[in-house]
Amino acid sequence: xxxxxxxxxxxxxxxxxxxIAYACLIRGVxxxxxxxxxxxxxxxxxxxxLNHGLQFVPMATLEGSSDLEICRGANIVVITAxxxxxxxxxxxDLAAANTAICRDLVxxxxxxxxxxxxxxVTNPVDVITYVTLKLSGLPRNRVLGSGTxxxxxxxxxxxxxxxxxxxxxxxxxIAGEHGDxxxxxxxxxxxxxxxxxxxxxxxxxxxxxxxxxxIFQNVxxxxxxxxxxxxxxxxxxxxxxxxxxxxxxxxxxxVLPVSSLLENYHDISGVCLSVPCIVNHxxxxxxxxxxxxxxxxxxxxxxxxxxxxxxxxxxF
Ligand code: NAD
Numbered sequence: 001x002x003x004x005x006x007x008x009x010x011x012x013x014x015x016x017x018x019x020i021a022y023a024c025l026i027r028g029v030x031x032x033x034x035x036x037x038x039x040x041x042x043x044x045x046x047x048x049x050l051n052h053g054l055q056f057v058p059m060a061t062l063e064g065s066s067d068l069e070i071c072r073g074a075n076i077v078v079i080t081a082x083x084x085x086x087x088x089x090x091x092x093d094l095a096a097a098n099t100a101i102c103r104d105l106v107x108x109x110x111x112x113x114x115x116x117x118x119x120x121v122t123n124p125v126d127v128i129t130y131v132t133l134k135l136s137g138l139p140r141n142r143v144l145g146s147g148t149x150x151x152x153x154x155x156x157x158x159x160x161x162x163x164x165x166x167x168x169x170x171x172x173x174i175a176g177e178h179g180d181x182x183x184x185x186x187x188x189x190x191x192x193x194x195x196x197x198x199x200x201x202x203x204x205x206x207x208x209x210x211x212x213x214x215i216f217q218n219v220x221x222x223x224x225x226x227x228x229x230x231x232x233x234x235x236x237x238x239x240x241x242x243x244x245x246x247x248x249x250x251x252x253x254x255v256l257p258v259s260s261l262l263e264n265y266h267d268i269s270g271v272c273l274s275v276p277c278i279v280n281h282x283x284x285x286x287x288x289x290x291x292x293x294x295x296x297x298x299x300x301x302x303x304x305x306x307x308x309x310x311x312x313x314x315x316f
Pocket of ligand 1: 011012013014015016017036037038039042080081082083084085094098101105120121122123124125146147150178232233234237
């Protein structure tokens with residue numbers, strides 16, 4: 001396995017950006033990290049705090065600045081800059097403000113890191129991934145979004161807890177928009193090689209229709225639950241993003257539900273959304289053609305239409 005990617009630049013040192021840096025450091029993802037934010041005081045303080053813990057993590061360096069030069073030569077740029085949801089706001093409500101930030105940032109970033117893969121985290125992440133792909137002119141493999149990696153992790157956690165099995169043995173994806181129109185891929189979900197719809201194990205129960213409804217509803221409202229209590233979500237997205245970065249850095253060919261451009265995917269084209277994809281040192285490969293039942297296909301098409309409407313309203 002090759003390991004050609006070394007420098008990770010993180011744009012935005014807010015709750016999400018700083019936690020991605022922390023997760024990367026403690027997992028040993030990336031030897032060289034750079035954090036950039038318009039707010040010099042904030043970025044300097046976050047970097048100082050993180051650097052004070054360097055003794056306790058695998059060898060790495062971390063630097064920060066309010067000057068974009070800090071990102072020069074980065075192999076991967078993670079974008080977290082921008083407005084976040086306030087209680088009651090949907091992710092789509094952030095589209096115009098965060099697109100304006102990308103319009104300004106993307107050309108400047110490519111000037112200092114022309115060979116970088118761009119990993120979008122800023123919401124609405126599917127819209128922002130599409131907009132960045134168009135603004136950058138980069139090939140599709142080099143622009144991806146964290147997509148439903150986080151939602152799928154929330155889904156697996158809830159399924160694992162209900163069925164009393166380790167979360168690592170649950171294989172189930174949330175696909176589509178990272179947002180209100182996302183869909184659970186129930187038909188292909190399985191636990192330890194047993195299709196979820198056949199799961200009935202003594203002492204571990206089985207999933208009723210009501211369980212399914214509750215679990216999926218819980219996934220969809222998870223961010224709002226966290227935001228209502230502490231104002232932002234940061235730990236799980238930090239870990240999820242570190243995982244995606246690791247897949248690229250270590251050329252893992254790992255299957256992850258990241259957001260990327262779909263072309264003729266179950267007849268869906270011209271939109272970025274999440275379906276399982278292989279992620280490696282080139283970025284994101286073409287999506288895997290996972291089997292979908294009629295309801296899942298209709299749900300995915302609806303999700304694609306929802307994202308397309310917002311993209312069109314932004315003039316892309
Ligand atoms: P935050 O307000 O804590 O931090 C945002 C940071 O961006 C601030 O420090 C701000 O100074 C900086 N910033 C703004 N414009 C900038 C620019 N042009 N250049 C550099 N820095 C700039 O917000 P947060 O909680 O860290 O959330 C950041 C984004 O991540 C939001 O859009 C949020 O919705 C999104 N998010 C996505 C996911 C996901 O799963 N994709 C999960 C959680 C949060």
